[in-house]
Amino acid sequence: MRLRNLDFHYPGQRFGLRVPELSTDDGETLAIIGPSGCGKTTLLRLIAGILVPSSGEISVADQKLTELDERQRRAFRIANIGMIFQDFELLDYLSARDNILLPYRVTSALTLDDRARDRCASLAEATGVTHLLDQRPTDLSQGERQRLALCRALVTEPKLILADEPTGNLDPENQRRAVELLCDTAKKRNATLIMVTHDPSVLDAFDRHIALPDLVEYTQKGNAA
Amino acid sequence: MKLSFTFLVVLPGLVALISCDSSKDGSPRAIASANPVIQTVNYPLAYFAERIAGDNAEIIFAAPADGDPAFWKPSDDELSAFQKADLIILNGATYAKWTTTASLPSGRTVDTSAGFADKFISVTEATTHTHGDGEAHAHAGTAFTTWLDFSLAKQQAKAIADALSERLPDRAETFQKNFTTLAVDLDSLDADMMALAKKISDQPLFASHPVYQYWSRAYGLNVDAVHWEPETVPDTGALNELIKKSVTHDGIWMIWEGEPAAESIEKLQQRNIGSVVFDPCGNRPEDGSDWLATMRKNLANLETLTSGQ
Amino acid sequence: MNFAGAFHLGLCYLRRHRGKTVLLIAAISLSLILPFAVAHTVRLAEQHLRSRADSTPLVFGAVGSELELVFNSLYFTKPDINSVTASEAETLSAEGMSRIIPIHARFSARGFPVIGTSLDYFDFRQLTFSSGDAFIRLGDCVLGAKVAKELGLGPGDHLITTPDALFDMAGTFPLKMRITGVLAAVGGPDDNAVFADTRTSWVVAGLAHGHQDAASTDADQKLGESDDGSIALNAAVVEYNEVTPDNIDSFHFHGDSADFPLTAAIVLPHDSRAETLLMGRFTGNEPSAQLLRPRSVMDDLFDTVFRIRDLVLLALGAVALAAATIAILVFALSNRLRTREFQNLENLGADPSTVRFLVSFEATFVILSSLAITAMVVAILQLTSPLWLSTFSA
Numbered sequence: 001m002r003l004r005n006l007d008f009h010y011p012g013q014r015f016g017l018r019v020p021e022l023s024t025d026d027g028e029t030l031a032i033i034g035p036s037g038c039g040k041t042t043l044l045r046l047i048a049g050i051l052v053p054s055s056g057e058i059s060v061a062d063q064k065l066t067e068l069d070e071r072q073r074r075a076f077r078i079a080n081i082g083m084i085f086q087d088f089e090l091l092d093y094l095s096a097r098d099n100i101l102l103p104y105r106v107t108s109a110l111t112l113d114d115r116a117r118d119r120c121a122s123l124a125e126a127t128g129v130t131h132l133l134d135q136r137p138t139d140l141s142q143g144e145r146q147r148l149a150l151c152r153a154l155v156t157e158p159k160l161i162l163a164d165e166p167t168g169n170l171d172p173e174n175q176r177r178a179v180e181l182l183c184d185t186a187k188k189r190n191a192t193l194i195m196v197t198h199d200p201s202v203l204d205a206f207d208r209h210i211a212l213p214d215l216v217e218y219t220q221k222g223n224a225a
Numbered sequence: 226m227k228l229s230f231t232f233l234v235v236l237p238g239l240v241a242l243i244s245c246d247s248s249k250d251g252s253p254r255a256i257a258s259a260n261p262v263i264q265t266v267n268y269p270l271a272y273f274a275e276r277i278a279g280d281n282a283e284i285i286f287a288a289p290a291d292g293d294p295a296f297w298k299p300s301d302d303e304l305s306a307f308q309k310a311d312l313i314i315l316n317g318a319t320y321a322k323w324t325t326t327a328s329l330p331s332g333r334t335v336d337t338s339a340g341f342a343d344k345f346i347s348v349t350e351a352t353t354h355t356h357g358d359g360e361a362h363a364h365a366g367t368a369f370t371t372w373l374d375f376s377l378a379k380q381q382a383k384a385i386a387d388a389l390s391e392r393l394p395d396r397a398e399t400f401q402k403n404f405t406t407l408a409v410d411l412d413s414l415d416a417d418m419m420a421l422a423k424k425i426s427d428q429p430l431f432a433s434h435p436v437y438q439y440w441s442r443a444y445g446l447n448v449d450a451v452h453w454e455p456e457t458v459p460d461t462g463a464l465n466e467l468i469k470k471s472v473t474h475d476g477i478w479m480i481w482e483g484e485p486a487a488e489s490i491e492k493l494q495q496r497n498i499g500s501v502v503f504d505p506c507g508n509r510p511e512d513g514s515d516w517l518a519t520m521r522k523n524l525a526n527l528e529t530l531t532s533g534q
Numbered sequence: 535m536n537f538a539g540a541f542h543l544g545l546c547y548l549r550r551h552r553g554k555t556v557l558l559i560a561a562i563s564l565s566l567i568l569p570f571a572v573a574h575t576v577r578l579a580e581q582h583l584r585s586r587a588d589s590t591p592l593v594f595g596a597v598g599s600e601l602e603l604v605f606n607s608l609y610f611t612k613p614d615i616n617s618v619t620a621s622e623a624e625t626l627s628a629e630g631m632s633r634i635i636p637i638h639a640r641f642s643a644r645g646f647p648v649i650g651t652s653l654d655y656f657d658f659r660q661l662t663f664s665s666g667d668a669f670i671r672l673g674d675c676v677l678g679a680k681v682a683k684e685l686g687l688g689p690g691d692h693l694i695t696t697p698d699a700l701f702d703m704a705g706t707f708p709l710k711m712r713i714t715g716v717l718a719a720v721g722g723p724d725d726n727a728v729f730a731d732t733r734t735s736w737v738v739a740g741l742a743h744g745h746q747d748a749a750s751t752d753a754d755q756k757l758g759e760s761d762d763g764s765i766a767l768n769a770a771v772v773e774y775n776e777v778t779p780d781n782i783d784s785f786h787f788h789g790d791s792a793d794f795p796l797t798a799a800i801v802l803p804h805d806s807r808a809e810t811l812l813m814g815r816f817t818g819n820e821p822s823a824q825l826l827r828p829r830s831v832m833d834d835l836f837d838t839v840f841r842i843r844d845l846v847l848l849a850l851g852a853v854a855l856a857a858a859t860i861a862i863l864v865f866a867l868s869n870r871l872r873t874r875e876f877q878n879l880e881n882l883g884a885d886p887s888t889v890r891f892l893v894s895f896e897a898t899f900v901i902l903s904s905l906a907i908t909a910m911v912v913a914i915l916q917l918t919s920p921l922w923l924s925t926f927s928a
Contacts (some may be wrong), residue, residue, distance in 0.1 A: 305670060308667075326729040328733075332633050
């Protein structure tokens with residue numbers, strides 16, 4: 001993943017941010033830390049192609065996202081980027097298995113075949129949730145839910161995993177375990193992991209970490225640098 | 226809401242009252258059958274119907290030959306046959322009591338004496354009785370040998386002709402023509418009887434059975450009846466009854482319904498009472514003749530009276 | 535769009551919230567079915583009621599409620615209407631303008647109305663016999679198809695009439711009637727009735743009876759014998775409660791049978807001129823009886839029924855509107871609760887069309903299901919209405 005000279009303003013807002021340069025290696029785990037409201041989630045959404053920068057360049061797995069239209073970006077994102085949301089955002093009306101396979105149900109870019117099901121099974125095994133596959137998320141513990149969210153992010157074999165404070169609501173011990181699991185699994189699958197967090201206690205598990213204020217410049221409309 | 230409540234009550238009611246049937250018109254009187262079946266309760270009516278209908282209908286007179294049709298009781302099967310007839314011809318005037326308890330289709334039934342119900346002769350012989358505190362009542366009878374008054378017979382024949390004409394309108398002309406011929410016979414019979422009666426009206430007469438009420442009234446005859454049967458020879462009691470009657474009714478002729486036993490004639494003769502047969506002909510004549518011939522024969526028999534005894 | 539996937543997700547959502555879904559479908563279906571059912575039932579009722587009324591030219595009866603007279607003579611309900619005498623009814627046919635069919639629908643036997651009438655009734659209604667034959671004499675009866683089926687009776691069996699009141703001393707004795715036939719089913723009041731000769735119904739009414747001959751009664755049963763030959767009998771005299779060939783001649787009517795009651799008479803005028811003339815007789819200021827065209831009475835009845843039906847439909851419409859509003863609120867609320875779910879799906883990279891499908895799936899499914907159920911119920915109603923209507927009419 002690489003991004004360069006990124007400029008972004010939320011529509012209708014004066015303040016924006018600029019990212020001169022950020023890149024990661026394959027299989028690298030990177031933590032981006034910063035206080036609440038500093039733009040961590042915005043950065044992740046820019047990398048995911050959910051938000052579109054006014055200028056600059058974003059490449060993921062050698063694909064320049066800034067050259068794709070909306071439809072192409074979605075298709076690319078769902079096939080190549082694993083997302084882990086705050087609170088995991090599992091759907092409580094689906095079983096654990098269906099939650100893991102969710103990406104295959106909501107796009108025509110992916111096909112739900114036996115290989116996908118096999119991957120689901122092996123991921124569940126690797127994360128120790130095989131026995132929970134028929135249960136609903138509401139019946140599971142936070143840790144189990146996190147594993148499911150991780151499985152869902154990895155089921156499409158993405159090159160990049162973006163995690164948005166997935167450990168925010170866990171106690172310190174569980175946070176540590178969760179982060180270790182994230183990093184281990186990402187490494188084993190040779191996927192790049194970028195996680196944003198405001199909690200400095202989990203940084204040891206990552207190959208590298210950057211404080212967001214060091215990475216970005218905050219801009220004001222009409223006063224661009 | 227009152228209306229809604231009414232509706233809730235009315236709706237199931239409406240549902241409960243459902244029926245299906247096809248529509249019909251109000252005058253289904255015409256007979257569809259090509260050869261209609263006509264049931265009659267006595268021979269005079271059967272004879273009139275045969276004369277009037279000719280070959281246009283099958284006339285049935287079902288009562289057995291050996292009894293009085295007035296007291297015949299048809300079986301259920303015979304009653305069923307009556308019900309199924311295209312036309313049922315009744316004598317009325319309480320003739321054939323079974324007709325008052327049998328179910329007959331009024332639309333296909335003709336009471337031939339209904340037109341002269343006001344001329345019926347009532348007989349009050351039956352026992353009067355009451356139930357508990359109820360009102361007293363008598364099962365008063367009505368004399369029913371109407372056809373022996375030949376003018377009434379003509380009215381009965383006319384009722385048959387009209388009923389047939391109404392139900393078989395395409396053959397009405399034939400029926401009316403046939404009736405006219407029959408009416409000529411009946412009129413002549415009536416006139417002859419009237420003429421004959423003038424000659425004998427001053428003679429008190431005995432009758433072996435109370436069946437001559439209409440006849441005696443029509444022709445001004447003085448008849449008193451006993452309850453004798455032609456085939457039974459009157460015993461002493463019966464003769465005493467006659468003698469008792471003779472005190473006030475000095476008859477010298479006994480009118481028999483049928484040919485009496487020779488002994489009966491003799492017993493009466495010993496008392497200076499002659500015997501003469503006047504067959505009411507309620508049943509088909511055993512000698513193979515018909516009603517009109519029988520009546521003619523009756524009149525011929527009566528001529529004896531004019532010669533005196 | 536991934537239709538199969540989205541459908542799977544939609545179904546999973548509905549399954550998870552099946553209580554709510556079933557409730558919504560039931561509410562919408564019901565609010566659609568009810569107005570139809572009401573309208574359909576009224577239409578059927580009208581059709582059937584009218585067909586019988588249309589096939590009955592005129593009905594004659596005592597002055598009073600027109601509707602009750604029609605219902606008594608056509609549907610054998612309302613047995614407590616006033617009577618006319620047999621002779622009053624006869625006068626309508628006396629001048630050869632019409633034919634009358636007497637109806638004496640006042641009594642019942644084991645819950646079914648006993649209709650005193652004449653054999654002409656069967657001809658008039660074109661009724662045929664599935665077994666046996668018409669009543670033959672006094673004391674006979676014919677069963678409607680449903681009566682025979684429900685009571686398990688047939689020709690040769692007997693049916694006993696229900697006395698008016700248990701301790702009625704005046705004389706409505708239960709009469710044991712001989713069954714001579716069973717009518718073929720036609721679907722309607724004729725299936726649910728017992729038919730007998732008018733005179734048989736008069737026997738039930740206590741207007742005729744048979745008993746031991748007065749003269750041959752035991753001395754201790756005679757209260758007295760007057761000079762004119764009249765014999766008073768005490769209540770110990772055996773009254774027959776069944777007409778048999780042996781006792782039929784002892785049955786006699788008390789009073790002039792011309793004065794005996796009928797609840798109605800069906801009048802069949804020979805032509806329209808006769809009908810007009812007959813109707814004209816009963817338009818005076820204070821007629822003693824009434825002659826009605828059942829068709830007009832039904833018109834009046836249905837004018838009222840239609841007015842009420844329209845009100846009911848209006849009320850049901852309001853209910854349906856309320857149900858629809860509530861359903862819309864439920865859908866809106868549920869979608870609002872799922873906003874974040876849909877947003878996350880978009881973030882995941884879901885096709886916008888798939889998300890849109892999911893958003894509308896619940897409402898679409900509920901509405902289509904309701905319509906399908908409504909269509910099904912309506913079809914069933916229409917196909918089976920003759921069946922359940924005849925069941926109800928029992």
